Amino acid sequence: MWYGVLLLIAVLPLIPGPLQSPFAQHVLVLTLLFACMSQAWNILGGYCGQVSFGHSVFFGIGAYGAGMAVVTYGLTPWPGAIIGALLAAIVSLIISYPCFRLKGHYFAIATFAIVEIFNRLFMVWYWVGGALGLDYPIIEEGWKNFMWFQTKTQYYYGAFGLFILIFSFVRWMEANKLGYYLKAVRDGQEAAEALGVNSTAVKLTAIAISAFLAALCGAFFVQYNLRVDPPMVMSLDMSMRFVLITILGGLGTFWGPLLGAAILIPLQEYSRAMWGGLGGGVDLIIFGILIVLIVTRQPKGVMGFINLLTTRFKATKGGDD
Amino acid sequence: MALLEVRNLIKKFGSLVANNDVSFDVEEGAIVGLIGPNGAGKTTLFNCISGVYKPTSGKVFYEGTDITGWPPHKVARLGAVRTFQVVRPLIDMTVFDNILVGAFLKTSKLEVASEIAESCLKMCHLDDHRDKKAGSLTIGLKKRLELARAMATQPRLLMLDEVMAGLTGTELKEAVDVIKDIKSRGITLLVVEHIMEAIMPIADKVVVLDSGVKIAEGPPSEVVQDERVIAAYLGEKFSKRLREMKA
Numbered sequence: 001m002w003y004g005v006l007l008l009i010a011v012l013p014l015i016p017g018p019l020q021s022p023f024a025q026h027v028l029v030l031t032l033l034f035a036c037m038s039q040a041w042n043i044l045g046g047y048c049g050q051v052s053f054g055h056s057v058f059f060g061i062g063a064y065g066a067g068m069a070v071v072t073y074g075l076t077p078w079p080g081a082i083i084g085a086l087l088a089a090i091v092s093l094i095i096s097y098p099c100f101r102l103k104g105h106y107f108a109i110a111t112f113a114i115v116e117i118f119n120r121l122f123m124v125w126y127w128v129g130g131a132l133g134l135d136y137p138i139i140e141e142g143w144k145n146f147m148w149f150q151t152k153t154q155y156y157y158g159a160f161g162l163f164i165l166i167f168s169f170v171r172w173m174e175a176n177k178l179g180y181y182l183k184a185v186r187d188g189q190e191a192a193e194a195l196g197v198n199s200t201a202v203k204l205t206a207i208a209i210s211a212f213l214a215a216l217c218g219a220f221f222v223q224y225n226l227r228v229d230p231p232m233v234m235s236l237d238m239s240m241r242f243v244l245i246t247i248l249g250g251l252g253t254f255w256g257p258l259l260g261a262a263i264l265i266p267l268q269e270y271s272r273a274m275w276g277g278l279g280g281g282v283d284l285i286i287f288g289i290l291i292v293l294i295v296t297r298q299p300k301g302v303m304g305f306i307n308l309l310t311t312r313f314k315a316t317k318g319g320d321d
Numbered sequence: 322m323a324l325l326e327v328r329n330l331i332k333k334f335g336s337l338v339a340n341n342d343v344s345f346d347v348e349e350g351a352i353v354g355l356i357g358p359n360g361a362g363k364t365t366l367f368n369c370i371s372g373v374y375k376p377t378s379g380k381v382f383y384e385g386t387d388i389t390g391w392p393p394h395k396v397a398r399l400g401a402v403r404t405f406q407v408v409r410p411l412i413d414m415t416v417f418d419n420i421l422v423g424a425f426l427k428t429s430k431l432e433v434a435s436e437i438a439e440s441c442l443k444m445c446h447l448d449d450h451r452d453k454k455a456g457s458l459t460i461g462l463k464k465r466l467e468l469a470r471a472m473a474t475q476p477r478l479l480m481l482d483e484v485m486a487g488l489t490g491t492e493l494k495e496a497v498d499v500i501k502d503i504k505s506r507g508i509t510l511l512v513v514e515h516i517m518e519a520i521m522p523i524a525d526k527v528v529v530l531d532s533g534v535k536i537a538e539g540p541p542s543e544v545v546q547d548e549r550v551i552a553a554y555l556g557e558k559f560s561k562r563l564r565e566m567k568a
Contacts, residue, residue, distance in 0.1 A: 177425045177434070180414075184422040187411035194371065194405070195474055196397035196426040252413075 002171065005258075009163065013156050023273070025152040031265040032159035033220060034245055036166045038257035040213035041242040043170065046252035047179065048206040049186025053239045054095070054111035055214050057118045058088040060233035062215025063222035064128055070145070071134040077146050081219035085212045092211035093204055100203050115236050122230040133229025134222075146223045155224055162220055166213050170254060182206055186252070214242075237284075244287055248294055250303025259302045264290070322385055324349040324478055324509050325370070325401065330379030332362070332369050339365040341533040342379070347478065352500070352510045354520045354541070357530035358554050363513045364406055366530070367482050370511075371403040372396045383478070398426065403480035404467040406513070412456030416447055419455050419466055423473030438473055445469035445499060461492050468499065479503060480511045485519050493519055517555070521545070521563055529554065 013019060013028055037059065045051050065084015066077035073080075099110045123131045141148045148154045173179040184192035185199045193199055222228045232238075241264075249260025268283040275282040298304040323346035332340040339362045347353045355363050368374040370381050372393040381389045383401050397403075402423075411419050420441050424434035442448055445465045450458060455466060464484050471479055485496050497519050504510060504523075514520040521527070521541045529537040529544060531553040537544050544550055545563045555563070 175431060177429050177431075180418065180422050180425055183414055183418070184411055187413050188409045190373070190393075191405065191409035191411060191470075192422065193393040194373075194397060194403055194409075195423045195470060196394050196402070197422070198392075198394045 006164070009160060013153055022152065023269075025156065027266050027269045029152055029155050029159055029224065030269065031261050032156065032163050033217060033224070034241065034265050035258040035261035036159065036162045036220075037214060037217040038242045038245040038249070038261055039166050039170055040210050040217060042246045042252065042257050043173070043182070043213070044203075044206045044210040045243065046246055046256065047170075047173075047182040047186065048203060049252075050100070050203060050206070051108045051243070052111045052207070052210075053108060053236065053243065054114040055210070055242050056115055056234050056236070056238035058092060058211035058214040059218035059221070059238065059242075060118065060122070060228075060230070061088040061091060062218030063228045063233045064122070064134075064218075065215065066146075066219035067134040067136075067222045067228045068128065070136060070139075071129075076144055077219060077223055081216060084219055085215040088215035088218075089208040089212040092207045096204065096207045100200060111239075112236065115234060115239055119230050119234045122234060129229070131229065133227060133232070136226040147226070158223075159220060162216060165216075167254075167258075169209075169213070174254060178202075178205070183252070244291055246301075248291060248301050250301035251299075253300070253303040256301055256303045263302070323347055324384060325511065326380075326382040327366075327370065328380045328382070330366070330369060330381065331377045332365055332374060333377045338533050340369065340376075340530075343530070343533070343535050344379075345528045345535060345538055347509060347511050348526070349509055350504075350507060351525040352504055352512060352523055354524035354527040355511060355513045355530065356515070356517070356520065356527060356554065360532075361530040361554075362533040363530055364482060365533075367403060367480060367513060370396075371401065371480060397474060397476075400475075400477035401480065402471045402474045402476040402478070404464075404471050404482055404484055406482040406486070408460070408463040408467050410455035410458065410463050410466055412454065414455055415452050416455055416458070416466055417442060417451045420447075420469050420473045423470040426474040437475065441469045441473045444472065444502065446495060461488050464488065465496075465499075468496075472503065476508060478509045478511065480513075482513045483515060484512075485514055485516050497523060517559065517563060518566070522566070 009032070013025060018024055019028070041052070041055050062081060062084040065087065066080040069075045069080025070077050095114055099107055102110055122128055139145055139147065146158065181192070181197050181202045184195070184197055185202050189199045218233060221233065245260035245264050246257050248264060249258065250256030264287060267286055271283045271286060294301055300307070325347035328344050330340050330343045331338070343366060355366070357363055365374065369376045372391050372395065375390040380387055383399055386399070388396055388399065411422065417438060420438040421434055424437040428434050442451060445468050447462065447465055447469055450462060455463070458466065468481065468484055485493055488496060493516065500510065501523060512520060524541050526539065527541050527544045528535060529550050536549045536553060537547045545555065545560050551557060551560045
């Protein structure tokens with residue numbers, strides 16, 4: 001299954017026909033990127049059960065890391081992406097230490113405030129470009145600068161690399177102690193503690209990894225857009241997308257983020273292209289309606305529906321065992 | 322030196338004294354029963370030992386180490402693991418995965434942990450429910466799961482909080498057999514129980530609590546004859562029956 005999906009994603013942009021249009025390629029890149037980003041969020045929000053609306057901050061720190069390396073210091077974006085990711089992990093630990101004392105919904109509410117704080121901070125911070133943001137200079141295209149102007153194919157394979165990194169990690173995690181401990185903390189912190197699970201350490205590990213990977217996605221995002229300003233990355237709107245994609249696809253499931261992104265991102269991009277003149281919120285209205293439908297019918301999202309269907313199928317097929 | 326030593330433990334909730342100056346020992350390899358009427362402070366005492374509550378004063382020693390006020394996960398790592406009276410299954414995980422979480426305490430390797438979990442699954446007769454979601458089990462099975470999960474951590478001291486409550490006759494017999502089996506593996510047990518017919522025959526020692534105070538400690542045969550225990554908890558008729566059962 002895993003290798004099949006990898007192969008499919010690898011050949012997708014090569015298929016001749018409608019997928020060859022620049023717009024379709026743009027949608028493919030964004031879909032992969034948001035699948036990655038939502039999976040990074042899923043590590044903390046889905047597997048560990050700590051719903052965070054603050055992930056756009058980590059996403060933004062990664063974006064600024066790469067952006068400042070290129071724009072401010074004239075380097076390649078790579079060291080900036082790594083430093084940004086490490087910084088995001090450190091920031092996540094600093095802000096989550098007090099936040100994890102809050103349980104359940106209160107943790108989620110606290111993360112709302114953090115987005116606002118960082119958004120304002122970056123708006124007025126001259127060193128990072130303030131409200132104007134950072135605009136990329138035109139430099140040599142290629143993998144060294146992670147920048148292309150002619151086609152989107154390389155961006156797509158860049159996102160594919162990110163996809164392999166993040167999804168492989170989660171696949172490994174699911175089959176190892178960390179994955180079981182994350183789920184144990186989600187399902188019952190007291191019970192987990194009684195079994196020797198240090199729930200605070202587990203949650204801090206989850207958010208640090210989650211923030212690190214989110215920042216890498218942010219670095220990709222800025223390279224793709226070739227500019228960054230605070231509202232582009234550090235906004236509740238952005239945070240909301242990671243949350244909604246994962247919930248739609250299936251919270252705490254491996255395929256959920258990919259499925260959610262494959263449904264919502266094309267929908268968002270095409271509805272924007274078609275009804276953009278209405279003032280831009282149509283995609284969010286559709287998002288909202290979909291989420292309400294899914295969550296009231298099947299809290300496990302699309303993956304929940306699929307699991308339900310496969311169990312039913314197995315039950316009717318092999319009734320004798 | 323006893324494996325677990327509780328010394329002058331006091332736990333207050335505001336003006337309510339839930340445990341008042343309780344001291345007792347749990348000797349290595351023994352089954353120690355902790356009994357008493359509802360509200361006697363048995364679960365509170367459990368919570369103080371396992372680190373869920375911090376005692377107001379007094380000390381808890383495990384293998385001579387002062388573990389008073391340690392967080393639950395550190396106590397569990399030392400080898401003192403408890404179950405909950407109000408069962409706490411990890412509802413979204415399967416029965417096997419629940420046990421696996423316990424098994425990961427002593428190893429980080431999935432294969433090793435799976436082997437441990439597999440044997441605990443069998444020991445507690447949960448084989449048929451291996452891949453069910455823990456949340457979908459009946460209360461009797463959830464109690465068994467609590468036990469299997471705690472056993473998977475490979476404890477030296479196992480603290481069971483009413484694992485036998487609400488079980489049917491056959492389930493009860495099975496549970497008693499499982500506890501005997503655990504003892505035969507050299508694990509020390511501290512057992513809170515209300516079902517006297519189940520705990521009295523297997524306990525090496527019984528500690529009786531009433532209104533937060535220890536009113537008796539000793540072998541079951543002596544404790545059932547203790548005037549204060551009869552008055553506070555067992556009652557005349559029941560004490561007689563237990564004595565006859567022993568004989």
